[in-house]
Amino acid sequence: MDWFSGPSKPRFQLPPGSVDAHCHVFGPGAEFPYAPERKYTPCDASKAQLFALRDHLGFARNVIVQATCHGADNRALVDALLHSDGKARGVATVRRSVTDEELQAMHAAGVRGVRFNFVKRLVDFTPKDELMEIAARIAPLGWHVVIYFEAVDLPELWDFFTALPTTVVVDHMGRPDVKKPVDGPEFALFMKFMREHPNVWSKVSCPERLSVSGPPALHGEQAAYRDVVPFARQVVESFPDRVLWGTDWPHPNLKDHMPDDGLLVDFIPHIATTAQLQHKLLVDNPMRLYWPELVK
Numbered sequence: 001m002d003w004f005s006g007p008s009k010p011r012f013q014l015p016p017g018s019v020d021a022h023c024h025v026f027g028p029g030a031e032f033p034y035a036p037e038r039k040y041t042p043c044d045a046s047k048a049q050l051f052a053l054r055d056h057l058g059f060a061r062n063v064i065v066q067a068t069c070h071g072a073d074n075r076a077l078v079d080a081l082l083h084s085d086g087k088a089r090g091v092a093t094v095r096r097s098v099t100d101e102e103l104q105a106m107h108a109a110g111v112r113g114v115r116f117n118f119v120k121r122l123v124d125f126t127p128k129d130e131l132m133e134i135a136a137r138i139a140p141l142g143w144h145v146v147i148y149f150e151a152v153d154l155p156e157l158w159d160f161f162t163a164l165p166t167t168v169v170v171d172h173m174g175r176p177d178v179k180k181p182v183d184g185p186e187f188a189l190f191m192k193f194m195r196e197h198p199n200v201w202s203k204v205s206c207p208e209r210l211s212v213s214g215p216p217a218l219h220g221e222q223a224a225y226r227d228v229v230p231f232a233r234q235v236v237e238s239f240p241d242r243v244l245w246g247t248d249w250p251h252p253n254l255k256d257h258m259p260d261d262g263l264l265v266d267f268i269p270h271i272a273t274t275a276q277l278q279h280k281l282l283v284d285n286p287m288r289l290y291w292p293e294l295v296k
């Protein structure tokens with residue numbers, strides 16, 4: 001599906017300096033070809049379109065995350081960072097064959113993390129010793145590791161995740177099954193993961209992916225994805241200094257509907273209910289992680 005064109009202006013006023021801490025660029029394919037090993041071919045979504053969305057929604061900065069359709073070819077990501085006027089930082093995907101010079105060049109462009117993906121529909125398996133080797137190499141750069149996995153796989157991945165030597169950022173709350181109770185054992189394990197490991201952060205993003213009963217962020221809906229709210233709210237309120245939020249634009253692999261990104265922004269005050277929580281989620285936390293040199 002193509003992303004939603006002509007998103008509404010959010011009613012929720014983002015605090016000045018807000019960061020969209022999870023979004024992607026796709027191609028354009030003619031300039032930056034998609035990876036041969038990809039599991040899906042997206043619509044093109046260029047850096048110029050991303051920066052226009054940033055300005056339209058009222059964000060100051062972006063964190064651009066390498067999407068699996070580009071594999072470990074980070075050229076589209078790096079190109080976007082270099083053209084962002086310092087307003088974007090990035091999370092790359094690398095193989096163990098990456099050289100120190102390549103890591104340094106990515107650092108200079110604004111990369112601050114690597115992404116390890118465990119979602120089977122998106123990537124082929126990478127051995128954990130290879131990932132641990134990569135983590136050990138990026139740690140001295142001050143980078144962190146972003147992990148993407150499904151809630152049912154957390155028990156099996158626990159030992160690997162808790163051995164990572166860096167800050168660890170979980171994509172989309174570890175994809176909870178929101179049909180299950182928020183106080184049930186599956187989400188309790190995720191909460192325990194964060195509680196017992198102060199180096200673990202979470203993106204409280206992607207309600208449009210996690211929601212089963214909606215309603216979708218379309219047609220002016222101001223209370224979208226109500227079934228996701230208790231999960232995200234619990235994470236924000238329990239770990240206010242370790243949460244991030246992002247649009248996930250241009251929303252790869254959605255099958256049901258494409259959200260209006262303006263209405264997705266209007267979802268934020270349902271999960272971060274005070275001005276203080278909103279400021280931490282949207283400004284303080286992402287700045288500390290991605291632009292520490294600007295934080296006094």
Ligand SMILES: O=C(O)c1cc(C(=O)O)oc(=O)c1
Nearest residue numbers: 066067068069122248252253
């Ligand atoms: O759930 C997904 O399909 C998805 C895919 C990707 C990617 O392909 O990188 O990134 C995301 O954040 C989410």
